[in-house]
Amino acid sequence: xxxxxxxxxxxxxxxxxxxxxxxxxxxxxxxxxxxxxxxxxxxxxxxxxxxxxxxxxxxxxxxxxxxxxxxxxxxxxxxxxxxxxxxxxxxxxxxxxxxxxxxxxxxxxxxxxxxxxxxxxxxxxxxxxxxxxxxxxxxxxxxxxxxxxxxxxxxxxxxxxxxxxxxxxxxxxxxxxxxxxxxxxxxxxxxxxxxxxxxxxxxxxxxxxxxxxxxxxxxxxxxxxxxxxxxxxxxxxxxxxxxxxxxxxxxxxxxxxxxxxxxxxxxxxxxxxxxxxxxxxxxxxxxxxxxxxxxxxxxxxxxxxxxxxxxxxxxxxxxxxxxxxxxxxxxxxxxxxxxxxxxxxx
Amino acid sequence: xxxxxxxxxxxxxxxxxxxxxxxxxxxxxxxxxxxxxxxxxxxxxxxxxxxxxxxxxxxxxxxxxxxxxxxxxxxxxxxxxxxxxxxxxxxxxxxxxxxxxxxxxxxxxxxxxxxxxxxxxxxxx
Numbered sequence: 365x366x367x368x369x370x371x372x373x374x375x376x377x378x379x380x381x382x383x384x385x386x387x388x389x390x391x392x393x394x395x396x397x398x399x400x401x402x403x404x405x406x407x408x409x410x411x412x413x414x415x416x417x418x419x420x421x422x423x424x425x426x427x428x429x430x431x432x433x434x435x436x437x438x439x440x441x442x443x444x445x446x447x448x449x450x451x452x453x454x455x456x457x458x459x460x461x462x463x464x465x466x467x468x469x470x471x472x473x474x475x476x477x478x479x480x481x482x483x484x485x486x487x488x489x490x491x492x493x494x495x496x497x498x499x500x501x502x503x504x505x506x507x508x509x510x511x512x513x514x515x516x517x518x519x520x521x522x523x524x525x526x527x528x529x530x531x532x533x534x535x536x537x538x539x540x541x542x543x544x545x546x547x548x549x550x551x552x553x554x555x556x557x558x559x560x561x562x563x564x565x566x567x568x569x570x571x572x573x574x575x576x577x578x579x580x581x582x583x584x585x586x587x588x589x590x591x592x593x594x595x596x597x598x599x600x601x602x603x604x605x606x607x608x609x610x611x612x613x614x615x616x617x618x619x620x621x622x623x624x625x626x627x628x629x630x631x632x633x634x635x636x637x638x639x640x641x642x643x644x645x646x647x648x649x650x651x652x653x654x655x656x657x658x659x660x661x662x663x664x665x666x667x668x669x670x671x672x673x674x675x676x677x678x679x680x681x682x683x684x685x686x687x688x689x690x691x692x693x694x695x696x697x698x699x700x701x702x703x704x705x706x707x708x709x710x
Numbered sequence: 711x712x713x714x715x716x717x718x719x720x721x722x723x724x725x726x727x728x729x730x731x732x733x734x735x736x737x738x739x740x741x742x743x744x745x746x747x748x749x750x751x752x753x754x755x756x757x758x759x760x761x762x763x764x765x766x767x768x769x770x771x772x773x774x775x776x777x778x779x780x781x782x783x784x785x786x787x788x789x790x791x792x793x794x795x796x797x798x799x800x801x802x803x804x805x806x807x808x809x810x811x812x813x814x815x816x817x818x819x820x821x822x823x824x825x826x827x828x829x830x831x832x833x834x835x
Contacts, residue, residue, distance in 0.1 A: 375746070375773060376773075379746060379747055574746065638750075639750045640770060643775055663770075665772070691768075
């Protein structure tokens with residue numbers, strides 16, 4: 365167990381690679397209750413979210429979720445969150461480490477507006493079921509039909525007396541769902557979700573933070589504190605797809621200016637020669653000069669390659685560019701490659 | 711978890727097995743379990759001189775990278791070549807086939823400060 369933003373979290377249960385592979389082939393259960401869950405009501409909620417989110421969240425229908433960033437005036441990324449629209453409220457799911465910061469930021473910009481925010485992180489639990497077997501397993505366990513639930517959509521339901529919300533989303537690059545349910549019921553729900561035990565041939569097995577990180581990295585998904593920080597903006601983080609510069613939001617002017625002048629650096633994917641793993645902060649070099657730094661790296665369990673993401677100077681971001689990564693006194697050659705490294709064939 | 715009593719242990723979780731003035735060094739089963747799946751072991755070239763208490767290699771796992779520290783100084787006389795293709799040997803058999811380097815010690819006395827099996831067992835227990 366490790367301390368993670370004040371939460372005691374398991375890095376692994378049986379082994380990171382085993383849990384990783386189980387997710388890619390069967391189904392893993394991740395306890396993601398540490399993620400912040402902020403519920404907003406009031407007639408100005410939509411306007412507040414439009415103001416703070418980089419992405420257009422003003423036209424969302426009930427049952428829709430959207431991934432977006434929340435940035436400072438200068439474009440520095442405060443957090444990446446998922447906004448979901450319910451009938452009578454909005455839900456913002458933020459990173460555990462940023463929960464206080466985002467609560468403060470939303471409160472500050474809600475001043476004088478008709479918005480009421482309730483933090484339900486502690487009274488609810490959140491679990492993710494991810495992998496090719498996730499959908500059929502959940503359908504069977506909850507006795508529901510998910511065939512109509514599209515990616516980034518959610519629905520609500522009840523299981524006996526407790527209410528839950530089920531979202532078709534995740535952080536692994538696999539199909540699957542994330543469930544929010546009352547915290548008190550989780551102890552009862554876990555054995556059911558785990559297939560009544562921990563037998564070797566169980567379809568659903570638990571997975572920890574270690575596998576969550578290697579899975580998201582293969583899928584090219586950014587992690588706050590690594591690819592996303594207050595030190596740079598969403599465009600630099602290669603997340604321009606969730607930035608709508610045709611609307612006004614906090615950070616829009618800074619990002620418009622950046623776009624007009626041209627970015628000076630950007631996150632890229634790298635494939636290293638050999639088996640060594642690049643770690644956050646390792647220098648990226650070209651022609652004997654430092655041109656950037658690694659933000660995340662892993663020896664990909666699925667692909668067998670050593671892969672990494674790095675923030676590098678804009679002249680070194682083209683696919684196929686040859687760079688190297690500094691490992692102490694040694695340099696390991698690396699090539700700029702496409703993100704994601706792993707893509708689910710559909 | 712096994713802690714063989716034919717060797718000494720450091721608090722940074724290396725084991726030291728002495729044969730004359732040649733010392734074989736590896737990491738403990740406890741350390742291998744903590745590091746999780748080991749993916750790469752960087753070892754020095756044979757012939758390299760190393761100082762007592764210095765890092766002589768690096769151990770990479772899915773979780774983290776950590777240094778291999780040698781409590782003794784001397785000349786590297788062998789490294790476990792098998793680990794280049796099979797770093798998982800450290801997870802599978804940390805105390806035997808997962809050995810890392812052999813050093814011809816210039817001075818064996820730093821080993822006197824290390825733990826015996828009983829003390830190490832207590833240290834990690």
